[in-house]
Structure formats: C-alpha cells, structure tokens
Amino acid sequence: MKANSIKGYCRLAAFLMLLFSLASYGDQEVSTQQPLLDALNNLKQGSMSEREQAITQLAGIGQSSLGILQALLDGKLFTLKSDAKLVIGIDNNQGYDISDAVSGTALGAIERADVNKINLTNKLRVSLRKIIGELELSADDPLIRLAAVKAMGNEDDDAVLALLQARAGVEKDATVLKAINVVFLLKEMNSSDKAVRIKAIEALKEQNNLDVVNRLNVMVEKDEGGNYLETDVEVRNIAKAALIKINSRLQLYSTIETVFFGLSLGAVLVLAAIGLAITFGVMGVINMAHGELMMLGAYTTYVMQQLMPNHLGVSVLLSIPAAFMISALVGIAIERGIIRFLYGRPLETLLATFGVSLILQQSVRSIFSPLNRSVATPEWMSGSWQINDFLSLTWNRFYILVFCLMVFVLLLQILKRTRLGLEVRAVAQNRNMARAMGIPTAKVDALTFGLGSGIAGVAGVALSQITNVGPNLGQAYIVDSFMVVVFGGVGNLWGTLVAGFVLGIANKFLEPFAGAVLAKILVLVFIILFIQKRPRGLFPQKGRAADS
Amino acid sequence: MKLTGLGHDKTATMVLVALAAVTFIIPFCNLALPADSPMHFSAYTVSLLGKYLTFALLGLSLDLVWGYCGILALGHGAFFALGGYAMGMYLMRQIGTRGVYGDPLLPDFMVFLNWKELPWYWLGFDHFWFALLMVVLVPGVLAFVFGWLAFRSRVTGVYLSIITQALTYALLLAFFRNEMGFGGNNGLTDFKELLGFNIQSEAVRAMLLMMSGITLMTAFLVCRWLVNTKLGRVVTAIRDQESRVRFLGYRVEMFKLWIFVFAAMLAGVAGALYVPQVGIINPSEFSPLNSLEIVIWVAMGGRGTLYGAIIGAVLVNYSKTVLTGLMPEIWLFSLGAVFVIVTVLLPDGIVGLLRRRLQEQHS
Numbered sequence: 001m002k003a004n005s006i007k008g009y010c011r012l013a014a015f016l017m018l019l020f021s022l023a024s025y026g027d028q029e030v031s032t033q034q035p036l037l038d039a040l041n042n043l044k045q046g047s048m049s050e051r052e053q054a055i056t057q058l059a060g061i062g063q064s065s066l067g068i069l070q071a072l073l074d075g076k077l078f079t080l081k082s083d084a085k086l087v088i089g090i091d092n093n094q095g096y097d098i099s100d101a102v103s104g105t106a107l108g109a110i111e112r113a114d115v116n117k118i119n120l121t122n123k124l125r126v127s128l129r130k131i132i133g134e135l136e137l138s139a140d141d142p143l144i145r146l147a148a149v150k151a152m153g154n155e156d157d158d159a160v161l162a163l164l165q166a167r168a169g170v171e172k173d174a175t176v177l178k179a180i181n182v183v184f185l186l187k188e189m190n191s192s193d194k195a196v197r198i199k200a201i202e203a204l205k206e207q208n209n210l211d212v213v214n215r216l217n218v219m220v221e222k223d224e225g226g227n228y229l230e231t232d233v234e235v236r237n238i239a240k241a242a243l244i245k246i247n248s249r250l251q252l253y254s255t256i257e258t259v260f261f262g263l264s265l266g267a268v269l270v271l272a273a274i275g276l277a278i279t280f281g282v283m284g285v286i287n288m289a290h291g292e293l294m295m296l297g298a299y300t301t302y303v304m305q306q307l308m309p310n311h312l313g314v315s316v317l318l319s320i321p322a323a324f325m326i327s328a329l330v331g332i333a334i335e336r337g338i339i340r341f342l343y344g345r346p347l348e349t350l351l352a353t354f355g356v357s358l359i360l361q362q363s364v365r366s367i368f369s370p371l372n373r374s375v376a377t378p379e380w381m382s383g384s385w386q387i388n389d390f391l392s393l394t395w396n397r398f399y400i401l402v403f404c405l406m407v408f409v410l411l412l413q414i415l416k417r418t419r420l421g422l423e424v425r426a427v428a429q430n431r432n433m434a435r436a437m438g439i440p441t442a443k444v445d446a447l448t449f450g451l452g453s454g455i456a457g458v459a460g461v462a463l464s465q466i467t468n469v470g471p472n473l474g475q476a477y478i479v480d481s482f483m484v485v486v487f488g489g490v491g492n493l494w495g496t497l498v499a500g501f502v503l504g505i506a507n508k509f510l511e512p513f514a515g516a517v518l519a520k521i522l523v524l525v526f527i528i529l530f531i532q533k534r535p536r537g538l539f540p541q542k543g544r545a546a547d548s
Numbered sequence: 549m550k551l552t553g554l555g556h557d558k559t560a561t562m563v564l565v566a567l568a569a570v571t572f573i574i575p576f577c578n579l580a581l582p583a584d585s586p587m588h589f590s591a592y593t594v595s596l597l598g599k600y601l602t603f604a605l606l607g608l609s610l611d612l613v614w615g616y617c618g619i620l621a622l623g624h625g626a627f628f629a630l631g632g633y634a635m636g637m638y639l640m641r642q643i644g645t646r647g648v649y650g651d652p653l654l655p656d657f658m659v660f661l662n663w664k665e666l667p668w669y670w671l672g673f674d675h676f677w678f679a680l681l682m683v684v685l686v687p688g689v690l691a692f693v694f695g696w697l698a699f700r701s702r703v704t705g706v707y708l709s710i711i712t713q714a715l716t717y718a719l720l721l722a723f724f725r726n727e728m729g730f731g732g733n734n735g736l737t738d739f740k741e742l743l744g745f746n747i748q749s750e751a752v753r754a755m756l757l758m759m760s761g762i763t764l765m766t767a768f769l770v771c772r773w774l775v776n777t778k779l780g781r782v783v784t785a786i787r788d789q790e791s792r793v794r795f796l797g798y799r800v801e802m803f804k805l806w807i808f809v810f811a812a813m814l815a816g817v818a819g820a821l822y823v824p825q826v827g828i829i830n831p832s833e834f835s836p837l838n839s840l841e842i843v844i845w846v847a848m849g850g851r852g853t854l855y856g857a858i859i860g861a862v863l864v865n866y867s868k869t870v871l872t873g874l875m876p877e878i879w880l881f882s883l884g885a886v887f888v889i890v891t892v893l894l895p896d897g898i899v900g901l902l903r904r905r906l907q908e909q910h911s
Binding site for chain 1: 620698710717721840877884887890891895
C-alpha cells in the first residue's frame, strides 16, 4: 500500500513538472513570436499602407507566416468584431468555421455578421502573390517548391522570372531545377532570335511536360484562314519533329500505363483464381461458392474497419489473417458437410456448391442489407505515384500487384516446403497411389479446401480496396477465375499466374478499341478457341498425373 | 403406343393425362364458365399455368442434353432467351404506329436512341413465319457453332459446364448494351397484338396456354421417341461410357452435337411461347442464375426420365411463386438448400424417390 502511495506522489510531481515546463515553453514562444504579433497588429489597422507594411514584415519572418499570407490572399483572413482577434475562416454555407490565425486552434463556427474581412487592393494582391511565390520557392519541401515553380511558369512577368533565376542559382533538388529550366526554355521560345528558339525547342523535346506539348501544338496549328500560327518554316519543322519525338514517348508511357493496368487486373484475377486452382487441381472439384468466399473476405475487411474506425491501416492489415481464417473455416465446413459426399461426381459438386453460394449471398444480404458497402482505403494506399506529367500509377493497384505476388510466393513455398504441401501435391498427382502410401487423403482434402478458401478470403480483402463491397461481389469473378485456371492449365500454379496476367493485359489492351464489354466477350471467345488447340491449357501437367 | 413406349410406363401416361387436362380443361373453364362459378379459373391463373408449361418445355429440353447425354449445360437459358427475343421482335413490329413516339418504322427505343433506320437484323420480323423460323434457327445455329467447337475438341465435364455459363454470361453483357439494338436493359415490351389479336385479351391468353400445352405434349412424345431410337441409345451410351462408345467407332461429337442443337431449338420454342404470355423479354433472362435454375428443376424432378423435368419445373416454379409472394428473402435460401439437398440426398430426384417407394412396396 505504502509503495503505491509513494508512486502516486511521484507521478503527481512529474505531472506538475511537465505542466510547468509546458507553461515556460509557451512563454518562450510568445517572445519569439513578437515580430509576428507586431505584423498582425499592423494588418488589423485600417489603412492600406499599414497593411502593406504588415505584409513586408510577415514576409521577413519567413516560412511560418506562409499560411497567414495565403489566407490573406484567398480572402479567408478575418478579425472578430467582438475582440478584434485575427482568425482564418472557412466558408461552411451558413457562416465560417474559424481557427486562430497564430496558433491554428479551431474556434468553432461563427456567423458572417460577426467578422470583418481584411481586404486588399489589387496592387497589394499582386505584391502579395509575389511574396508568397518567393516564400514557397524557398520552402523546405521540394514538392511545394515544384508546385510554386509550375504556378509561376504560367505568369508572364519579368519579376517572376528574376525570382526563378535567383532560385535556380541555389536550388539543389534536380526535379525543381529541371522545372525552372523548362519555364525559361518556354520563355525562350517566344524570343525574337531564331537560333535561340530552335535551341529551346531542341532542349524541350527531351522533357516530359504537358505545357511543352501544348506550346508545341500551338506552333504547328493553322488559324482559321489556313495560315500556320508559326510563320517561320524552319522553326515549325523543328517543332513538328520535336512533337513527333515527344508523342512517341507519350505512346510509350501510355503503353506502360496500359500494361500496369493489365497487370493489376491480372493480379486480381490471379488472387481470385489461385485458390480455385488449388481445389480444382487437387480434387477436380469446382467450388462455385469460391466467389462468395471472396465476398466473405471483403465483408471481413468491412467489419474490421467498423470495429476500429480510427486505425484504417491496421484494420486492413489485420483483415488479411482474419479473412483467411473465416473463409478457410467456412470452406472446411463446406467440404466436410457437402463435398465429401459427392466425390467422383464433379457436376453434382458444382450444383451443390452453387446452392451454398446462393445461401451465403442471401445471408450477407439479410445481415448487411443488399446495398453496397464502401470500405475506406488507408492513406498510404490512396492517391497515385506521379512519375512525370505523362505517367502516374495508382497506389492501391500497385499494392495489390505486390500483394498478389507475395501471396503467390508464399503459396508456392507452402506447397514446396511443408508436409501439407507435399501431401497436397501427391494427392493431386495420383490419389489412389497417395492413399496407398499412407497419406490421409480425406484430411488432405479438407485442408486443401481450407487453404484454397482462405486464399479466396485474402483475395476478398484486396478486392475491397478497389471496388465496393456487396453481396454480388463474388459472382462476377467465378467465370473469370475459372477461365484463368483453364487457360493456365490445371494443377500448375505458374500457369495460373501467367494466364491471369496475360488475360488481364489482353483485356486492358482490347478495351480502348472494343469497349469493356466487347473486350470481355472477345477474351471469352479467344479462350474457347484456345481450348480447341490446347485442351490442357498453357502449362499442361505431364507424366502419369495426366490421367483420363 | 409402341412407338412412344408409353405402354411400359404408368408415370409418363399420368403426366401426359395431367398435361392434357391442364391444356384443354382450364382454358375452357376460364372462357366458358361465368366468373362466379367455383370451377372458373382467373386470367392470372391461366397465364401463370401457361408460364409453367413453357418452363416445363425448357426443362424437358435440358433433360435431353443433361439427363440423356450427360452434358451439364449451364447456359441453356440463353437459347430460351434467344427464342424469346425472336418472338419479341415480331411482337415489337406488330406495335406499328401505336408506340409512344408513333414512328411507323422504328420501335420506341430506337427512336429514343436517335436511330434513323431499322438495323438489318430486324428485317423480316414483320412476318410471323419468319419470326417462327428464327425462333428455332437462331438458337439452333448458336448451339451448332458452339457445340461444334466444344465437342470436337473434347471439352467435357466441368469445363464444358463453365464454358456454357460463360456463353450465357457473355450474351447477358452483350444484350445489356443499347448499341446491340435489342432495347438494352429494358428489353422488348409493351406488346399489342399477336397475329392481329389483342395480346391482353383473355381468349388469346387461353389460346396461348393451350398452345404451350400442346407443344409440350408433342415435344414430350417426340423426345420419348427420340431417346428410344438408335440415336437416343447411342447418346445414352455416351453419357455412361464416352470413350467406349468412341472406341466402338461412333463419332461421339456428332451425336452430342445433334442432341445439343435439337435441345437448343426446343428451348427457343419455349422462349417464344413464354414471351407473349409474360409480355416482356429482357437481358436478365440470360443471367447465369436462370440457367442454373433450369438445372435444378430437372435435378429435382429426376433427370433422365423426361417427365421428371416437367414435374420438377412445375413444382419448383410453383414454390417460387408462393415463396416470393410470402417472403422474398426466403426464396434464395430455399433455392440454395434445394440445390444442396437434391444433389446430396436425392440424386434421382422426386421421380427416383417415388420409384424406390414403389419398389419397396412391391417387394
């Protein structure tokens, strides 16, 4: 007891000390903020000359005043009528949501009549814009600098150019430097000296920049009278050549993008098909409820997210094992409860598992409502990876591609290195012989089915990140994933991988010409014709395993 | 009697008698008896029964390929829907200027899409005989091409099942498109006349029920005759031991192909009888679930018996009408359960169950 109370005192003391130190820290901050407060006081005064002075003062403080300046420029800076406090307000239709301009703490909503906006003259606005640009140009974050350069490049102003010129001297980041360079080259294209212009075009044709493409396109266009906008033939021809070069690169990037989309679609197909490939390869059984097991995985993600709404990333990661377990258990239940009685009758198995899929679908519909549920994507998975102006790849598809490969490698290792994997392969190759060698085939069947179903659940987690989660989620994938299995060759995981990616890429390449639906139909027709030539798929099983 | 083999089979005779009763007595009761008579059947009952009969015909055609040839076709609904569309196109042409837009040449949905002229594949559908020809030809040709490709390369078992499902899925996607010229996801509807008679009138409904019944009975007898011919025997042998039949020198793929094409044509006829009775045909008829439902009718009734398919189709659809009326949620649960129970516990369906009972009684 005594020890406890001493501990309690210690804790109290520590807490008090912490409070104290915080208070003194606050004091210190006030002293360093003195110039800022002075400047803001000036800003609050009525006359424009005082405001101009305030802006200069704020500019002198540097980066930390950028937010206030930007708010001032956007007309979001106000003083409260009650105590003349300076606030930043964001319009919320009825009034403003305000926050303290200095500390940034939110102060709630307020009516329009309770604040005065700090107005600017046009002259002040111009100089303010310049100051903001200057501050942004020297910001620590290269992305802010890059954005500033791009924004300034559109302004035709010598002062801006001078700023950029100054920045180019000290800039260390290669991307920003390149962007500044492009701005200057674009200006040089307007030069009166023909040689300078040609040199600028020659330099610009190496850049992946949409502004460059637009500028060059203008040069080779005709006006309404049929005359070229660019009068100089030589310059025009060089511009044409440069455009051709840039366009061929554009083509390349769009091909890369299509391949990427194809790969990500393929990754989804592989994830969906690989579990099916295992159960079909080992047991010769088509599990029509496979899609619904994916749906269960997707709903698991949804439920996990409802359970911990504040930890999106963690919930998605935790959903992977959870979805695996749930789908695997349901899968084993299906195998033990139904499929076990139907061995040797693949068509009946197909019908029975279809019945299961109907029941699962309707259960989900009854529990979660027939409406689609949307699953939030964690921050590190949303947005896209902007490689250059011509090419950007979305992160969620990128992660799914990586995830698919990870699952594939893991599965390959399980089949190759574990006892279960060995037994699974033995049963797949020759069931009777395996049984004769003492392998408990019934147990292996159940575990294989569990493994395949679990992977379906994991695939569902991945799917929940790219589409809405609904009771019909699985239906769309059963035909596609079976096509992948057939195309790749039964009993060969590599075949499934290659087939999934090939079909995904083929689909995405056909889409621009034929439309999504027709592309799908064409792929189906192709597979039907392909089976004519190679009934056992791309990678047929060889040797004694290939019975019947 | 010898020709149809009915003499040996009491159940088949009973089913046929029941069908004849439905076909001839119910339309009579509907038309001739006053509405307050206890024997009067409402127009609703008449069109419901007519619908069941077309489903029975559809089930019968599937039993031919699945029960006798062992091909589990999961896309049989596609042929039904194609036959239905062919009839629907004829009925669309009969609307003439009575559409919402009153265009003398184009159906409403084409006017709506700003089309200027009739697509070539709509030509000829003004004539009833042409539409009837298409009702059997379109499903037949599709089945021929598909079957020729599939059977020649010896695609069998679950592969074939899934590919047939892919076929109907592809058609579903295609018919949903407005550009196809079949009315997009609304399909074809608002029919007015059939051969100059008002399609809504009770007399036409009763006639359609009669037509469905007569067609079903004829088809039933033809199928019974067919499975007892040499062709039918070979087909049954293929179901039981495909490779042995091939080694005996039969061209297995040809037998399969013809039975498949014939069944597809029957399904097309069923679709053509179905559409005027329900007054609409839309792409949802192509949905894979519909085709799977046909399979479960046959499985539940008992496959490889022909009359089993008829019993199953009527029974399942009757329960569907009742259950969806009472509690829509229950329907999919019970349909799923039927799939599981029939395949696990009743491999020979209701007919098989009854037969076993009878045998037990005898012994």
